[in-house]
Amino acid sequence: MTIPPEIKSSELAAGQTDEYCTKIRNDRAASLCADCPMRNFNICGVLLGKPLPEDDSSRPKPIWQVQKKVPARRNIKNAGEQADRVSVICEGWAFRFVQLPDGRRQILSILIPGDVVTTTRLFDDTVRFSIQALTEVRFCGYARSTLRAQLIGDAELLEAWASLFIVERHEHFGLLIDLGSRSADERIAHLILDLTGRLERRGIMVDPSFTFPLPQKLVGAVTGLTAEHVNRVFGSFRKMGLIETGKRYLRVLDLAGLQRIGGLPC
Amino acid sequence: MTIPPEIKSSELAAGQTDEYCTKIRNDRAASLCADCPMRNFNICGVLLGKPLPEDDSSRPKPIWQVQKKVPARRNIKNAGEQADRVSVICEGWAFRFVQLPDGRRQILSILIPGDVVTTTRLFDDTVRFSIQALTEVRFCGYARSTLRAQLIGDAELLEAWASLFIVERHEHFGLLIDLGSRSADERIAHLILDLTGRLERRGIMVDPSFTFPLPQKLVGAVTGLTAEHVNRVFGSFRKMGLIETGKRYLRVLDLAGLQRIGGLPC
């Protein structure tokens, strides 16, 4: 019997996730940030100044520390690890999850470009869940201490930070409602709608189709279902003409129909 | 057919929850705060100064605005309502919930004395869920604007605030794991353990028994189960000698046994 990769990497001792990370040279990193389509979202916008750059004088020098890359299916951080950086995903997808001792796994949230990997890291130095790259992921790490010092007294940054929490909490509530009181069909339809909505808001989605790097097993780990049942629901959605699926790809054919099933009207 | 009270009150137009609230006279409110056993927890401790009072000079004058009372089973706030106060529960239990259009209801968290009712209220002026009193509830409201002004530049308060978020998020993760990947027995055992732990940390629990104002139907609304099934699980726990239940009362007889079922070892 072989050990699946997610378990393999989560069993590493704390602090060892760094070994897969490729650090990007500082000069290249700066130019990557300058062109980053995500720089206008979340805290990046506040930290780097929204109108592209130029007026670097008004804002303190950007406090990027490092840009890193992690290959697909490796853990970015393991639960219990310490960390001194707050990271933002620039490219790629990842997910937060916890692994129960018997092997069951619950995904807490899916992270897309522009998301902050560990929102509470600024105040809480140990991570309470693991994070795994779904595709290859490139991310930027702000130094915790610098960011924290800046947060005190900077109303705009504080506001941005708080709104991260609020949005994230709202996402968690949505998932709680799904898991607690909705059927498999509803959960999956809602997941699709949620992701399409978020991708659109980040300007990542091209027409109603998008690359969908979540294997069905992981869709199950989000929605609390088994891979087999997820497959059946996908099949019935396909038969109903709601979606079209392919290899790491998904297209919404009937948005209204999906919303009728999975909309959260509250 | 009669309308259950939770629906009745949640159907009121926004802004009407105030009508059940009894405002407590300001002079009485001040003395209630001075003696409040919860003043050392959460943000109250930071705002009012932890060592009882006396050195009122160091801290700005307390910014209590009002103390209010709400009778059991009435909504404290309805989803969508606006609010200009951040409230802390001084006495009694309450819960946050959302009501789906078809009547299904999901409880998001249970609030006990010392908990902040609407943690994000400071930055988000509309409430995204409803809050209902489980017992009679007395709570204190801080003015949002004052609190916010104080937050900028006050590192200690900021820290306290952030830790509210972190603790709350941790609770939500626990519930997500329960709902997504654990059985009915596990969920209910975990709920009991979670509540006993929180009550202990707040110094409210007398020996291993405590008043348990959650009717089984609401235990179901937290754990995503029906009242009938909750009843069966309670019955089996009783038969196994794990707990003892009575009218609005619960006693843990076998903590280790409960932990074996519902512990979250992650």
Place this chain on the structure above:
DNA sequence: CGCTCGTTTGACTGGTGTCAAGCGCAGTGG
């Protein structure tokens, strides 16, 4: 080529939901 992983499908099982009825208690009104 042979391995593994993800998808797909089928048969069967089982945990929870649903429906229904009875009981006891507390509040309410006569």
Place this chain on the structure above:
DNA sequence: CCACTGCGCTTGACACCAGTCAAACGAGCG
């Protein structure tokens, strides 16, 4: 004081959604 009523708890019979187990297929990859 006593009926009446509604609510919460309890139990049983039954149904169904989703889990489990198993097998086959295709794709990627060394």
